[in-house]
Amino acid sequence: MSHLEQTKDFKGVADVFMRDPALYGSLLHFIEAVMTRASALTVAEREIIASYVSHLNGCDFCVGVHHATLKSLKADDDVLAQLTTGPHSSAIDDRLRAVLTFAEKLTRDPHGIGPDEIDTLRDAGWDDQAIEDAINVISLFAYVNRLVDATGVKGSTDYFAYVGEMLATEGYAPLIKMAARKAG
Incomplete structure (x- = not known):
């Protein structure tokens, strides 16, 4: 159930973006860049980070969408099963585990991030650009999770599957185009 009158019939966060495309259009471009541009972090790894951060933040909607995206990928x-229990499973490789451990610290204790945390990522084999890319995914989902939860958007299994397939195959480009058309 939506918390805001203007979002009461919305199926997902895309509806929030389309309600005010002049406001959210730039955000959609940023999301597209963070999640899909060339990076040492694969698109799937960024989706894993997004899903894990969303889990840490308790955002069931974003967990649903990004798990569906990962399934499509x-x-x-x-x-996928370990993302709700933590990154310490043997199913998650050491490099990604380091990023997810960092994501947890940045999400839960952002003021506690210092040179040691960055050095741990470097020691795991990530260069500074990949680390910055991870920071952007983590920070982006701190915002998006709060936007979704505060507006009360819930989604559904069918919605998650539809959006997950779109994100896996086309990225955020369809949303950007839709927002541009709607903005006029």
Whole structure:
């Protein structure tokens, strides 16, 4: 159930974006860049980070969408199962585990991030650009999770599957185009 009158009939966060495309259009471009541009972090790894951060933040909607995206990307079922219990499973490789451990600290204790946390990521084999890319995914979902939860958007299994397939195959480009058309 939506918390805001203007979002009461919305099926998902895309409806929030389309309600005010002049406001959210730039955000959609940023999301597209963070989640799909060339990076040492694969698109699937960024989706895993997004899903894990969303789990940490208790955002069931974003967990649903990004798990569906990962399924469409053919992510390992063991990895998906571990995203709700933490990154310490053998299904998650050491490099990604380091990023997810960092994501948990940045999500729960952002003021506690310092040189040691960055060095741990470097020691795991990530360069500074990949680390910045991870920081952007983590920070982006801190915002999007709060937007979704505060507006009360809930989604459904069918919605998650539809959006997950779109994100896996086309990224955020369809939403950007829709927002541009709607903005005039």
